[in-house]
Amino acid sequence: MEDKTIEELFKAQTPNFTDGADFMARLTKRLDAVEYIRQYQEATLRRYKIAMVVAFVVGIISGAFTIAFLLSTPADVPLLTFNVQKGYLLWIAQNSRVIVTTALSLLMTIGTISIFSNVQDIMRMRGSMRTLQ
Amino acid sequence: MDREEFIIHAEREQEALRGFLLALCCGNKCDADDLAQDSLVKAYLSCAGYQDVGRFRSWLFKIAHNTFLNHKASCRTMESIDDAKTLVSTNAADAGFQHQSLYLALRTLPPKERSAITLFYLSGYNIKEIAQITQTSEDAVKKQLSRGRDKLRVSLSI
Numbered sequence: 558m559e560d561k562t563i564e565e566l567f568k569a570q571t572p573n574f575t576d577g578a579d580f581m582a583r584l585t586k587r588l589d590a591v592e593y594i595r596q597y598q599e600a601t602l603r604r605y606k607i608a609m610v611v612a613f614v615v616g617i618i619s620g621a622f623t624i625a626f627l628l629s630t631p632a633d634v635p636l637l638t639f640n641v642q643k644g645y646l647l648w649i650a651q652n653s654r655v656i657v658t659t660a661l662s663l664l665m666t667i668g669t670i671s672i673f674s675n676v677q678d679i680m681r682m683r684g685s686m687r688t689l690q
Numbered sequence: 691m692d693r694e695e696f697i698i699h700a701e702r703e704q705e706a707l708r709g710f711l712l713a714l715c716c717g718n719k720c721d722a723d724d725l726a727q728d729s730l731v732k733a734y735l736s737c738a739g740y741q742d743v744g745r746f747r748s749w750l751f752k753i754a755h756n757t758f759l760n761h762k763a764s765c766r767t768m769e770s771i772d773d774a775k776t777l778v779s780t781n782a783a784d785a786g787f788q789h790q791s792l793y794l795a796l797r798t799l800p801p802k803e804r805s806a807i808t809l810f811y812l813s814g815y816n817i818k819e820i821a822q823i824t825q826t827s828e829d830a831v832k833k834q835l836s837r838g839r840d841k842l843r844v845s846l847s848i
Contacts, residue, residue: 560839562848563807563811563842563843563846563848564811566792566846567713567792567811567812570792571709572708572712574708574709577701580704580708580726580727581697581700584697584700584704584730584731587727588693588697588731588734591731591735592693595735
């Protein structure tokens with residue numbers, strides 16, 4: 558199996574490195590840079606997660622308050638009233654409950670999409686960090 | 691494995707790693723050192739998952755082998771092998787090799803055969819270990835070694 562000639566050729570040509578210290582100094586610098594990037598990425602991810610949790614809690618509380626407010630007001634009383642009796646303002650005042658509910662639904666939809674996208678971002682960041690590792 | 695421990699291991703293994711990559715890069719010391727640095731950084735980043743206690747060199751060579759294959763895949767060389775004969779090396783490490791003919795002969799081998807031959811003859815690994823490092827079967831390694839040897843014999847006229 559072994560071919561002695563080739564083996565001897567390889568043995569005779571084993572390189573001798575004299576710049577080991579330079580190589581290690583370069584490596585240490587690179588490891589420092591990598592460590593800095595890793596810590597920065599971890600800090601960013603942590604901040605991102607905290608921001609997500611805060612946004613989620615604020616969204617839940619404000620949503621609950623708005624729904625509670627809508628439910629607590631009488632159904633036949635408009636939510637908004639304007640002193641000026643113009644055509645479109647009157648229409649807004651009359652349909653204020655529907656308008657507020659629609660706006661709230663829209664906001665919740667956008668919020669849900671945004672949260673979903675942020676979660677995907679976090680997963681991607683975590684994935685890229687794992688790949689880096 | 692913490693940072694200090696990794697650096698101690700890296701310092702101990704850097705010569706073997708650089709020698710292995712220098713042979714894979716056919717004497718191109720700059721490329722070999724860059725790949726060695728990349729391999730060590732990759733190893734550092736994944737050293738938390740390192741479990742093969744006492745087999746650091748094999749683990750490092752596995753990373754280096756993959757890094758070399760990725761490097762080869764990313765840069766397709768268009769230069770002719772014949773041109774290499776006219777190149778005169780100024781590197782001290784290259785000068786250490788009295789016969790550049792081995793590098794030229796290694797250059798004729800495909801990357802996987804070159805890895806198998808280098809691991810077998812330069813680093814002294816057996817077929818089973820080479821199969822683990824290169825993540826192939828033992829039969830594939832045997833074939834690579836056989837083909838590589840034949841090609842080297844032709845190139846070196848031995």
